[in-house]
Amino acid sequence: MTTHLLVVANPRSGRGRSRKKADSFIEIATSRGYTCTLISVLGEKMMLDSISQALSEGTYDGLIAVGGDGLLHTLLPVIKEFNIPFTVIAGGTGNDFAREIGTKGQTHRQILDSVQSEPVALDSFAISARGQKHHAVQVLSLGFDALVNERANSLKYVKGKAKYVFALLRELSVFKPIHFTIELDGRVFEREAMLIAIANGPSYGGGMLISPGADNADGVLDLVIVNKVSIPQLLRVFPKVYRGKHITHPAVEMLRGKRIHIEADAKAFADGEFVANLPISVDVEPGSLRVWK
Numbered sequence: 001m002t003t004h005l006l007v008v009a010n011p012r013s014g015r016g017r018s019r020k021k022a023d024s025f026i027e028i029a030t031s032r033g034y035t036c037t038l039i040s041v042l043g044e045k046m047m048l049d050s051i052s053q054a055l056s057e058g059t060y061d062g063l064i065a066v067g068g069d070g071l072l073h074t075l076l077p078v079i080k081e082f083n084i085p086f087t088v089i090a091g092g093t094g095n096d097f098a099r100e101i102g103t104k105g106q107t108h109r110q111i112l113d114s115v116q117s118e119p120v121a122l123d124s125f126a127i128s129a130r131g132q133k134h135h136a137v138q139v140l141s142l143g144f145d146a147l148v149n150e151r152a153n154s155l156k157y158v159k160g161k162a163k164y165v166f167a168l169l170r171e172l173s174v175f176k177p178i179h180f181t182i183e184l185d186g187r188v189f190e191r192e193a194m195l196i197a198i199a200n201g202p203s204y205g206g207g208m209l210i211s212p213g214a215d216n217a218d219g220v221l222d223l224v225i226v227n228k229v230s231i232p233q234l235l236r237v238f239p240k241v242y243r244g245k246h247i248t249h250p251a252v253e254m255l256r257g258k259r260i261h262i263e264a265d266a267k268a269f270a271d272g273e274f275v276a277n278l279p280i281s282v283d284v285e286p287g288s289l290r291v292w293k
Contacts, residue, residue, distance in 0.1 A: 005029065005115070006054055006084075008047070008075060009040045009066035009091070018091035022066040025089060025108045032112060044074050051075070055082045062115060062292065068092010069138055069204075073271035076124065076135040080288060085119040087111060087292040094206040094272055096138050100216065101293035114292045121287035122216045125200050128283075129268065129276035136270035137216070137289070139204035140282060142262065143178050143195035144226075144234070146269045147171050149205065153272070172235060177228040183261040184223060192228040194251075198260055198282050199224060202244075204272065209244030211254070219286040223260060225253040258284050 009022035019040055026036040037058070039050045054060070055078070063079065063086040065072050072088060079086055089111060090098035098104040101122075103111055127134040141149060151167035177192045197204075199211035199222040211222040229237065229251045240246040247254060263279040 003033070004035045004058070004060050005037070005062055005064055006051065006060045007036050007038045007064045007066065008051060008071070009038070010047075010071055011040045011042060013067045013071065013091055018066045018071075021089055021091050022064075025064065025066065025111070028108045029112055034112070047074065048078055051078050052081070055084065060084065062086055062119075064089060064111075064115075066091045069094050069097050069271040070273050072097055073136060073273050076137060080124070080135060083290065085290040085292060087114060094204065096201065096203045096205070096207065097271075099203065099207065100138070100201045101291055103293065111292075117292060119290040119292050120217070122289045122291050123200055123219060124285045124288045125198070125221060126283045126285055127268070127270060127275055127280055129278070129280040132276065134270065134275050135285075136200070136275070138199075138201045138271050139210060140198040140268055140270040140275070140280075141195065141204065141210075142180070142197070142264065142266050142268055142278070143193060144171060144175050144238075145195045145197065145205075145210075146267050147175065149269045149272060150267065150274065152205075153274075168238065172231055175231070175234075178264050178266050180225075180266075181263040182223075182225075183259075184255060185257040185259055191225055191253075194226045194229060194234055195224075196226075196262065197224040198222070200284070208241045210241055212244035212247065213254075217287075219284060220256045220258055221260060221282065221284050223253075223255040223257060225255070227251045227253065 009018045011019045066089045088098045090104040124137045148167045197210045199214040201216045202214045214222040261281045268275045
């Protein structure tokens with residue numbers, strides 16, 4: 001029986017709402033007989049060091065991440081190192097992973113009920129870039145969408161989905177197609193493209209269905225390429241991503257594979273966080289996560 005949980009929250013996420021959610025969860029969990037340890041510290045390194053120390057010195061049955069995709073992205077290295085089962089309480093801007101596993105909108109009591117079930121095995125993917133290795137779980141973006149993501153992250157006074165719309169309109173005025181060299185499971189080809197996404201799950205950016213058929217338990221990655229179009233065409237196509245309707249456009253290619261290498265003058269973002277400048281190599285890691293859902 002699961003009894004001891006490590007609860008992790010970013011104290012500043014959602015203007016403090018994540019920490020309040022963590023406190024509320026712990027109160028309910030404690031009333032139901034759980035023992036909970038809270039880690040809520042600022043700074044990625046300090047947080048990871050605190051979690052590693054706790055998992056090394058204590059016995060925990062699982063980890064509860066209270067936040068969004070960015071927090072989970074930060075936690076993946078330590079989650080994978082200790083092979084600890086986990087789930088997510090949605091507390092970020094996008095919450096795409098929580099949406100994918102079904103915990104977005106669930107009550108704390110419902111999440112506690114799921115913690116007593118057997119965790120399911122889900123895929124993640126590894127990103128190698130410039131001698132560094134990173135891990136991600138949802139979507140890696142390159143090109144126009146990555147630049148929109150970067151600009152959205154810089155907006156301090158625009159919140160929620162509105163900041164992605166605002167950032168999209170700003171980037172449209174300056175964006176030019178990018179030349180990509182792509183190797184997909186040994187096949188090499190080139191594209192002049194507006195954007196490329198490597199998807200383990202269907203959505204990113206707060207519900208944008210970049211790859212509606214992506215399955216994070218099928219052992220492969222979905223490669224989405226939006227080939228060169230005019231800016232007016234891009235403006236018509238890109239908003240359709242919120243309903244997954246962009247995939248019928250003739251400029252959109254949908255491919256699948258287990259290993260993808262991409263070279264270009266571009267930046268890579270994964271789970272909404274900057275990873276590296278290209279070139280990058282991406283490998284699926286089948287069944288590498290244990291998740292309560």
